[in-house]
Amino acid sequence: MDSVYYFILVPMVYVAFFIFIAGNILQIVKVIQRKRFAPPLKIYPEQKPSFLWAIYDAFLFPMVRRSNPILWFFLIGFHVCVFLLFLGHLELIGDFSVLQIIGHEIFIGRGFVGLGILIALLFFLFRRFASPVRQFSVPEDYLILMLLLLTAIFGSQMDWARTWYGYGELTVYEYRPYILSLISLSPDIGPVMDVGHSFMLVLHVFFANLLLMFFPFSKLVHSIFAVPLNMIRRGK
Amino acid sequence: MDPKLHQEMLKAISDKLTGVMQMYLDTCSRCGICASACHVYASVPEFENTPVYRAESIRKIYKKYFKLQGKLLPMIGEAVDIDDNTADMLKKTAYSCTGCRRCMVYCPFGIDTQQIMSIAKLLLIKAESEPEILSMLADVSISKGDSLDSVKENFLKGLKKIEADVVEKWKLEAGKVAIPTEVENADILYVALAGAHSIVPAAAIFNAAGENWTLSFFEAVNFGAFVGDPSKTKLILDRIINEAIRLKVKEVCICECGTAYRVMAQLSGDKPFKVSSITQVHARYIREGRIKLKPLPADVSVTYHDPCQIARNGGVIDEPRYIIGQIAKDYREMSPDPKTNWCCGGGGGLVALGDETIDFRMKSSKVKADQVKKSRAKILITACENCHTQLDNLNEHYKLGVEVKFLSSMVADALIK
Numbered sequence: 001m002d003s004v005y006y007f008i009l010v011p012m013v014y015v016a017f018f019i020f021i022a023g024n025i026l027q028i029v030k031v032i033q034r035k036r037f038a039p040p041l042k043i044y045p046e047q048k049p050s051f052l053w054a055i056y057d058a059f060l061f062p063m064v065r066r067s068n069p070i071l072w073f074f075l076i077g078f079h080v081c082v083f084l085l086f087l088g089h090l091e092l093i094g095d096f097s098v099l100q101i102i103g104h105e106i107f108i109g110r111g112f113v114g115l116g117i118l119i120a121l122l123f124f125l126f127r128r129f130a131s132p133v134r135q136f137s138v139p140e141d142y143l144i145l146m147l148l149l150l151t152a153i154f155g156s157q158m159d160w161a162r163t164w165y166g167y168g169e170l171t172v173y174e175y176r177p178y179i180l181s182l183i184s185l186s187p188d189i190g191p192v193m194d195v196g197h198s199f200m201l202v203l204h205v206f207f208a209n210l211l212l213m214f215f216p217f218s219k220l221v222h223s224i225f226a227v228p229l230n231m232i233r234r235g236k
Numbered sequence: 237m238d239p240k241l242h243q244e245m246l247k248a249i250s251d252k253l254t255g256v257m258q259m260y261l262d263t264c265s266r267c268g269i270c271a272s273a274c275h276v277y278a279s280v281p282e283f284e285n286t287p288v289y290r291a292e293s294i295r296k297i298y299k300k301y302f303k304l305q306g307k308l309l310p311m312i313g314e315a316v317d318i319d320d321n322t323a324d325m326l327k328k329t330a331y332s333c334t335g336c337r338r339c340m341v342y343c344p345f346g347i348d349t350q351q352i353m354s355i356a357k358l359l360l361i362k363a364e365s366e367p368e369i370l371s372m373l374a375d376v377s378i379s380k381g382d383s384l385d386s387v388k389e390n391f392l393k394g395l396k397k398i399e400a401d402v403v404e405k406w407k408l409e410a411g412k413v414a415i416p417t418e419v420e421n422a423d424i425l426y427v428a429l430a431g432a433h434s435i436v437p438a439a440a441i442f443n444a445a446g447e448n449w450t451l452s453f454f455e456a457v458n459f460g461a462f463v464g465d466p467s468k469t470k471l472i473l474d475r476i477i478n479e480a481i482r483l484k485v486k487e488v489c490i491c492e493c494g495t496a497y498r499v500m501a502q503l504s505g506d507k508p509f510k511v512s513s514i515t516q517v518h519a520r521y522i523r524e525g526r527i528k529l530k531p532l533p534a535d536v537s538v539t540y541h542d543p544c545q546i547a548r549n550g551g552v553i554d555e556p557r558y559i560i561g562q563i564a565k566d567y568r569e570m571s572p573d574p575k576t577n578w579c580c581g582g583g584g585g586l587v588a589l590g591d592e593t594i595d596f597r598m599k600s601s602k603v604k605a606d607q608v609k610k611s612r613a614k615i616l617i618t619a620c621e622n623c624h625t626q627l628d629n630l631n632e633h634y635k636l637g638v639e640v641k642f643l644s645s646m647v648a649d650a651l652i653k
Contacts, residue, residue: 038505043337067273068272131283143312233346
């Protein structure tokens with residue numbers, strides 16, 4: 001079992017990050033290398049400055065709000081939670097005073113961010129069971145939702161255990177040396193092993209690895225292309 | 237499937253695969269926001285009528301041949317082969333989209349379904365499954381460009397017959413030609429559609445404004461664009477560009493035809509002349525005081541249908557409202573804003589296909605009919621031939637009780653000395 005844990009927590013993490021970074025760079029290079037489409041693709045009326053309007057469109061999806069306010073609420077909630085989780089994971093690497101402008105305990109959100117993301121993901125999943133979304137959904141849509149759900153469930157469980165029911169064996173002080181050992185290319189899983197919640201961490205990392213590896217080859221690249229596409233629509 | 241055809245279809249996709257197209261195909265998250273943005277789905281709520289379903293028909297082929305995911309794990313994205321059923325499947329998707337791009341307004345990523353459907357249309361051409369009549373009409377337009385001298389005489393004879401109608405609307409000084417042709421160094425080359433209705437009011441207005449203009453020998457409509465054939469689109473477009481260059485005109489003015497305007501304004505590249513829609517030219521004449529208009533009686537209510545290719549996709553939004561403001565006292569905006577105005581349902585070559593598509597056009601445009609009805613206007617104005625035909629059909633089908641009129645006719649009828 002130890003070797004399985006080691007495989008997931010060390011080599012698989014490196015492979016996943018390599019595929020994630022190289023795969024996304026490859027996607028961007030492919031887009032740049034393909035021939036350009038010269039005629040304008042913008043939508044009128046124009047609003048200036050178009051760059052800022054494109055950013056507004058990409059991050060706040062105003063037309064989704066107008067068309068489907070409930071979906072918009074969950075989409076915004078989900079993406080805000082993803083951003084907060086990103087900050088939370090940064091704080092597992094080290095102390096960033098800029099992130100502590102509003103003082104908070106690490107991990108940020110006291111477990112509610114994970115809860116929020118799970119609720120949003122369940123909404124997205126159940127929404128796919130209803131027509132017409134069901135008919136044009138493909139297995140990729142469910143696979144990504146399941147990977148996100150499983151990653152979020154096991155990730156949140158670690159936080160819930162610590163902050164909600166006082167299961168304080170696996171804390172930021174164990175995660176940090178493990179993550180730093182990975183970054184410094186001298187991996188050591190010792191700090192996060194042999195405690196009650198190690199298997200939660202292993203499962204969290206396992207599903208996160210799968211997600212990272214699938215990312216560049218899936219619709220998740222929308223996180224890279226949303227801004228350029230909105231700029232094209234705005235005529236920038 | 238014939239391997240040669242298979243290769244040709246793959247090459248067609250590859251030729252269309254620009255950087256932007258790759259982003260359009262890779263990015264969609266199938267959220268379905270585009271569904272209710274489409275007039276077809278909003279009128280007939282079946283999943284086959286959603287923009288995302290249409291786009292998926294191409295996306296699944298793209299995944300199979302151009303994406304690692306489709307090659308390694310085809311079932312994940314339901315990647316599909318190009319086979320003998322492809323053309324039948326694409327026919328349903330490509331010609332249920334009018335290319336209005338309303339879905340693009342709502343899509344959080346701004347995915348252009350019309351662009352994706354341009355791949356579907358090209359594949360249909362390769363499989364010789366495109367609507368034959370559109371290809372034939374495109375070929376007729378191209379052959380006219382090749383043998384202009386043989387059609388010139390008949391065209392000029394036709395113009396003679398309608399000159400009196402022009403003079404009836406606006407009396408000319410003695411010796412002036414009502415419909416000038418072949419005028420070198422003219423300020424405007426006017427490109428009309430086949431038919432007096434596209435020439436007479438425009439000619440009267442040009443003459444009233446004292447414009448130094450000339451009429452093109454070619455019709456503006458581009459059937460190559462409707463059928464989705466880039467080479468034919470260019471050949472049809474080049475006839476007008478070459479004529480404008482030969483006559484050394486300063487400006488090419490496109491008649492009330494949405495596709496013709498957008499193709500000339502956006503697909504013709506760098507050119508030594510300005511491109512305007514006739515609506516823009518008329519608004520300019522009014523602003524410069526070159527024409528004066530008599531307003532309609534105060535109790536005549538009017539509304540305006542924004543042709544998608546001219547307004548949302550062409551940027552001509554304020555000018556028609558300015559012109560109508562000069563004619564009508566009771567103007568009723570039809571939708572919350574022109575950017576989200578419903579398509580009439582006649583674009584993308586559907587009106588040109590005539591009775592073949594009438595049932596689909598009527599069913600798929602119920603939301604447009606409802607929108608017109610809600611305005612309670614007596615006159616429904618538009619500035620596009622296809623829209624006019626479609627709105628006329630809707631008026632009859634849904635008993636809207638409006639009078640459908642071209643904006644240029646309204647201007648010509650309101651001319652005063």
